[in-house]
Amino acid sequence: MKTALCDTIGDATRAAEKGALDVARRRWQEGSLFQRGRRNPVWVGRFREDYIAEDGTRKRRKLSIVLGLVRELGKREAQRRLAERLAAINQGRHKPEVMIPFEHFVRERWEPNIFPTLRLSTARKYKHISRSYLFPVLGKVNLAEIGSAEIQSLVSHWSRRLAPYTVLTIRNVLSKIFTTAVRWGSVHVNPVEGVQVPALINRRDRLALKPDEVRRLLAALSEPYRTMVLVAVLSGLRRGELFGLRWKAVDFAEGSITVSESLSAGRAAPVKTRASRRKVFVDCIVLDALQRLRPAQYQPDDYVFTSGRGAPLHVANVQSRVLNPACEQAGIPHVSWHNFRYTYATWANPTNESIKALQAQLGHTDSRLTLSVYTQPMPEAQREIGRKVARVLDPNGPKFGMGDIPVSELIQ
Numbered sequence: 484m485k486t487a488l489c490d491t492i493g494d495a496t497r498a499a500e501k502g503a504l505d506v507a508r509r510r511w512q513e514g515s516l517f518q519r520g521r522r523n524p525v526w527v528g529r530f531r532e533d534y535i536a537e538d539g540t541r542k543r544r545k546l547s548i549v550l551g552l553v554r555e556l557g558k559r560e561a562q563r564r565l566a567e568r569l570a571a572i573n574q575g576r577h578k579p580e581v582m583i584p585f586e587h588f589v590r591e592r593w594e595p596n597i598f599p600t601l602r603l604s605t606a607r608k609y610k611h612i613s614r615s616y617l618f619p620v621l622g623k624v625n626l627a628e629i630g631s632a633e634i635q636s637l638v639s640h641w642s643r644r645l646a647p648y649t650v651l652t653i654r655n656v657l658s659k660i661f662t663t664a665v666r667w668g669s670v671h672v673n674p675v676e677g678v679q680v681p682a683l684i685n686r687r688d689r690l691a692l693k694p695d696e697v698r699r700l701l702a703a704l705s706e707p708y709r710t711m712v713l714v715a716v717l718s719g720l721r722r723g724e725l726f727g728l729r730w731k732a733v734d735f736a737e738g739s740i741t742v743s744e745s746l747s748a749g750r751a752a753p754v755k756t757r758a759s760r761r762k763v764f765v766d767c768i769v770l771d772a773l774q775r776l777r778p779a780q781y782q783p784d785d786y787v788f789t790s791g792r793g794a795p796l797h798v799a800n801v802q803s804r805v806l807n808p809a810c811e812q813a814g815i816p817h818v819s820w821h822n823f824r825y826t827y828a829t830w831a832n833p834t835n836e837s838i839k840a841l842q843a844q845l846g847h848t849d850s851r852l853t854l855s856v857y858t859q860p861m862p863e864a865q866r867e868i869g870r871k872v873a874r875v876l877d878p879n880g881p882k883f884g885m886g887d888i889p890v891s892e893l894i895q
């Protein structure tokens with residue numbers, strides 16, 4: 484009986500060992516190597532690889548990869564490269580990728596899980612980018628089959644017909660999608676990393692208004708839009724921060740505006756960064772204008788700038804129905820609310836105030852953004868630099884100063 488039991492155990496052990504060997508044999512592979520092409524032949528390696536189908540089942544597919552040119556690689560080197568590619572599969576370290584079309588991944592997985600964490604305006608921008616630029620060319624392609632070469636080719640194509648900033652935005656959205664796919668284990672690497680984008684060259688100069696242009700614009704506006712523009716120019720608030728301003732945020736005694744929320748697409752939301760949550764100090768001209776605009780009966784949570792029904796103003800309507808006609812009447816180019824922010828930063832820069840103070844007023848995380856993007860040199864400031872340099876060579880020459888222009892004289 485003991486012998487029979489030992490024989491049974493031995494048979495089971497041998498069967499288990501045989502099963503393990505079968506599994507190893509099914510996983511282990513050397514692949515096949517062959518040449519393709521006549522004029523410029525290349526070494527091609529072919530092997531099998533597991534993947535996860537769209538329904539979640541594990542399947543196997545046959546792959547062919549180019550290992551290099553025959554004139555540059557010997558057969559032994561090509562075999563070594565193929566072995567390196569197969570090492571993870573043969574050693575059981577290969578993690579199968581998910582074979583799911585790009586559009587399906589974005590619509591069914593990425594957007595439902597990522598969009599709730601974004602601001603409404605950001606989610607709308609990402610949705611527009613994916614529908615307009617990504618789905619038409621990548622929608623039917625499996626996520627794991629999109630490589631860096633394909634993306635670089637698309638970027639080059641877009642660069643020939645789109646503005647550099649638009650191409651950069653498309654590239655960044657695509658990178659965010661693949662970064663999430665890597666984090667979720669759908670793909671191994673982000674193919675967007677290392678893709679080159681065109682240099683950001685501004686086709687249009689950012690417009691900062693001159694003091695007389697602001698005066699003419701204010702004269703062409705009625706309330707509450709006159710005060711809106713005045714606050715925008717003399718505070719540097721972002722468009723959403725301006726339209727979402729509430730009376731409780733205005734401290735008339737301290738002379739400050741506390742920025743903690745922004746209005747986007749008619750919805751109030753917290754400001755986008757920690758630096759954006761700030762206190763902006765303004766001049767008495769701004770406080771006096773707000774004081775005149777404040778109704779006798781109001782609630783702290785009421786919006787400062789409202790329609791006749793008390794609702795917050797609509798950005799697009801104000802731009803097209805009020806601001807653009809006022810610009811035409813004032814004889815100045817059409818400007819947006821962002822131009823008023825540029826104007827504030829440009830006017831503040833020549834005053835030699837601390838760049839950190841200006842950064843805090845604008846709510847920037849990085850002072851380099853304040854200097855490189857939002858501030859533009861005033862012509863008179865540039866002339867003054869020229870005079871100072873010339874005086875080094877000719878100390879006895881005439882001296883001309885810029886003079887200080889009071890803010891109260893700029894806005895009358």
